[in-house]
Amino acid sequence: xxxxxxxxxxxxxxxxxxxxxxxxxxxxxxxxxxxxxxxxxxxxxxxxxxxxxxxxxxxxxxxxxxxxxxxxxxxxxxxxxxxxxxxxxxxxxxxxxxxxxxxxxxxxxxxxxxxxxxxxxxxxxxxxxxxxxxxxxxxxxxxxxxxxxxxxxxxxxxxxxxxxxxxxxxxxxxxxxxxxxxxxxxxxxxxxxxxxxxxxxxxxxxxxxxxxxxxxxxxxxxxxxxxxxxxxxxxxxxxxxxxxxxxxxxxxxxxxxxxxx
Amino acid sequence: xxxxxxxxxxxxxxxxxxxxxxxxxxxxxxxxxxxxxxxxxxxxxxxxxxxxxxxxxxxxxxxxxxxxxxxxxxxxxxxxxxxxxxxxxxxxxxxxxxxxxxxxxxxxxxxxxxxxxxxxxxxxxxxxxxxxxxxxxxxxxxxxxxxxxxxxxxxxxxxxxxxxxxxxxxxxxxxxxxxxxxxxxxxxxxxxxxxxxxxxxxxxxxxxxxxxxxxxxxxxxxxxxxxxxxxxxxxxxxxxxxxxxxxxxxxxxxxxxxxxxxxxxxxxxxxx
Amino acid sequence: xxxxxxxxxxxxxxxxxxxxxxxxxxxxxxxxxxxxxxxxxxxxxxxxxxxxxxxxxxxxxxxxxxxxxxxxxxxxxxxxxxxxxxxxxxxxxxxxxxxxxxxxxxxxxxxxxxxxxxxxxxxxxxxxxxxxxxxxxxxxxxxxxxxxxxxxx
Numbered sequence: 195x196x197x198x199x200x201x202x203x204x205x206x207x208x209x210x211x212x213x214x215x216x217x218x219x220x221x222x223x224x225x226x227x228x229x230x231x232x233x234x235x236x237x238x239x240x241x242x243x244x245x246x247x248x249x250x251x252x253x254x255x256x257x258x259x260x261x262x263x264x265x266x267x268x269x270x271x272x273x274x275x276x277x278x279x280x281x282x283x284x285x286x287x288x289x290x291x292x293x294x295x296x297x298x299x300x301x302x303x304x305x306x307x308x309x310x311x312x313x314x315x316x317x318x319x320x321x322x323x324x325x326x327x328x329x330x331x332x333x334x335x336x337x338x339x340x341x342x343x344x345x346x347x348x349x350x351x352x353x354x355x356x357x358x359x360x361x362x363x364x365x366x367x368x369x370x371x372x373x374x375x376x377x378x379x380x381x382x383x384x385x386x387x388x389x390x391x392x393x394x395x396x397x398x399x400x401x402x403x404x405x406x407x408x409x410x411x412x413x414x415x416x417x418x419x420x421x422x423x424x425x426x427x428x429x430x431x432x433x434x435x436x437x438x439x440x441x442x443x444x445x446x447x448x449x450x451x452x453x454x455x
Numbered sequence: 456x457x458x459x460x461x462x463x464x465x466x467x468x469x470x471x472x473x474x475x476x477x478x479x480x481x482x483x484x485x486x487x488x489x490x491x492x493x494x495x496x497x498x499x500x501x502x503x504x505x506x507x508x509x510x511x512x513x514x515x516x517x518x519x520x521x522x523x524x525x526x527x528x529x530x531x532x533x534x535x536x537x538x539x540x541x542x543x544x545x546x547x548x549x550x551x552x553x554x555x556x557x558x559x560x561x562x563x564x565x566x567x568x569x570x571x572x573x574x575x576x577x578x579x580x581x582x583x584x585x586x587x588x589x590x591x592x593x594x595x596x597x598x599x600x601x602x603x604x605x606x607x608x609x610x611x612x613x614x615x616x617x618x619x620x621x622x623x624x625x626x627x628x629x630x631x632x633x634x635x636x637x638x639x640x641x642x643x644x645x646x647x648x649x650x651x652x653x654x655x656x657x658x659x660x661x662x663x664x665x666x667x668x669x670x671x672x673x674x675x676x677x678x679x680x681x682x683x684x685x686x687x688x689x690x691x692x693x694x695x696x697x698x699x700x701x702x703x704x705x706x707x708x709x710x711x712x713x714x715x716x717x718x719x720x721x722x723x724x725x726x727x
Numbered sequence: 728x729x730x731x732x733x734x735x736x737x738x739x740x741x742x743x744x745x746x747x748x749x750x751x752x753x754x755x756x757x758x759x760x761x762x763x764x765x766x767x768x769x770x771x772x773x774x775x776x777x778x779x780x781x782x783x784x785x786x787x788x789x790x791x792x793x794x795x796x797x798x799x800x801x802x803x804x805x806x807x808x809x810x811x812x813x814x815x816x817x818x819x820x821x822x823x824x825x826x827x828x829x830x831x832x833x834x835x836x837x838x839x840x841x842x843x844x845x846x847x848x849x850x851x852x853x854x855x856x857x858x859x860x861x862x863x864x865x866x867x868x869x870x871x872x873x874x875x876x877x878x879x880x
Binding site: 211317320321322324325326327328329330331332 | 509512542548550553567609616
Binding site for chain 3: 385
């Protein structure tokens with residue numbers, strides 16, 4: 195009985211490891227195919243449109259709300275110590291370092307990542323990928339590489355927009371609603387937020403997040419079992435795996451970047 | 456048939472498994488140059504798998520495949536891409552790229568694989584679309600086409616690079632009688648005017664017998680019958696007779712293997 | 728699909744907004760403007776004790792921020808602390824005998840270097856040393872002294 199369970203466990207882990215292996219092989223192949231993008235630059239622009247412009251409004255709204263919430267929460271915590279004037283620092287640091295890159299990546303995985311998986315999965319179901327191969331066009335270079343690169347390019351920009359709007363949202367609540375001095379909000383922020391340690395690290399984080407979410411999305415689409423059920427499962431997996439990987443990767447990157455201070 | 460001068464493709468002792476399932480088990484097939492060859496057999500006998508093996512999308516487990524005199528068994532990815540420029544394939548669903556209109560779909564292989572300028576591409580695309588009778592539909596999107604039209608556009612795309620051969624994956628499935636007739640006529644006329652070699656994978660007996668020059672019938676990984684349509688009608692094998700006349704019972708049983716009916720009915724304990 | 732010009736336009740707008748957001752983060756939110764560059768000059772001061780002072784702590788003159796601390800190093804011989812700070816170049820008229828001290832903004836606030844203007848006609852320039860300094864006050868020490876004095880009384 196236990197033996198049987200162990201066999202099932204072994205089978206499942208082997209299947210999982212095989213998938214992981216295929217994901218790495220696909221990644222290596224995509225990296226190898228990156229130079230081909232210069233011949234098909236319009237495809238990259240097209241994907242920047244689908245991944246970036248379509249997520250734009252979502253990020254704008256989400257960023258403003260998160261900033262406002264941070265304004266309220268930060269104010270009430272700081273008011274206990276009479277340090278309301280540091281509100282700008284609290285809002286800016288938490289958004290630029292953590293919330294901006296992470297929430298943007300989570301929203302991106304839900305909005306753009308799932309769409310990518312479904313799109314590529316459907317292209318597989320309708321034999322479009324196979325037909326490209328038979329037309330002597332490599333679907334990895336034609337379909338996957340432009341999407342991967344666009345994801346890596348778009349996410350840092352979205353995260354920057356999220357952070358900027360979030361800080362404005364924090365200012366709106368802190369200054370206009372709760373009466374923190376506007377000068378203190380900005381000047382304390384400027385003296386405490388470092389261009390390298392905080393802003394640049396946040397951007398580096400979001401580049402990694404863009405890489406991992408788009409990689410998972412295109413892999414899940416490319417590796418779909420070509421049925422309608424397969425596509426819906428792959429789409430769900432994209433969102434779940436992306437979210438978990440973003441959070442885990444965030445921990446690792448944070449430990450590397452801020453661990454020693 | 457075994458004269459290598461007249462064969463474009465020769466498959467020898469092909470073995471292929473999918474998981475535990477044996478798809479091909481020492482299959483030998485010769486595809487003559489310039490003719491229409493049909494591969495037939497019931498669903499699930501690996502007809503589509505055969506096309507994938509010929510297109511290099513799946514590697515055989517053992518055996519050899521020669522295409523146009525080249526042993527493709529050890530082909531690199533690059534060699535396959537070069538060879539595929541000389542192959543056309545019509546997929547079951549047409550497999551048009553859904554984000555481009557008809558014109559761009561037919562132009563796609565030309566733009567990706569040649570350095571022709573847009574003027575030349577336009578000439579070629581219009582020529583190919585004219586050949587399938589859809590020059591007037593060039594601005595439509597794939598979603599706006601009927602199934603038969605989509606297949607014709609896909610056919611125009613398959614011949615865009617002037618291939619030496621075309622593979623048809625179930626071209627007649629799910630077509631109304633008119634588009635079926637159109638397709639039969641197109642396959643024949645393209646084969647003869649462009650001096651192509653055609654391979655049709657199908658289980659539609661009537662149309663295939665009408666169009667093919669030579670037919671292979673596959674079952675359980677083996678060739679169970681081959682010959683011209685006339686010869687096949689006279690084939691003594693019961694299996695072949697059952698298949699081409701579509702009889703419900705014969706060597707292939709109507710009943711899925713089970714214990715005797717009365718035993719099953721009276722054994723109450725076991726459910727279901 | 729959209730036609731190409733419209734698509735390019737939207738992508739252009741998106742990228743421009745993204746870059747603007749990055750610029751805002753760099754210029755308005757962070758300390759990039761006060762970071763090393765053409766706009767600053769450096770002076771050094773020697774302190775006995777800098778407890779609580781950090782790199783990037785502000786440098787204030789008469790309560791106005793004019794620069795920030797760049798490096799804090801211990802002099803191995805004298806065991807004094809050398810604090811190098813950058814000061815915005817438009818503040819070029821600080822007398823050379825000004826006094827630097829380490830103060831605290833509020834009771835729990837952060838440490839900063841405060842300059843008190845002197846009276847000399849010569850001004851601090853790049854590479855100058857500030858000779859008159861006040862060490863940081865350590866709260867525990869002060870409390871200890873206070874208690875001790877009380878006991879004496």
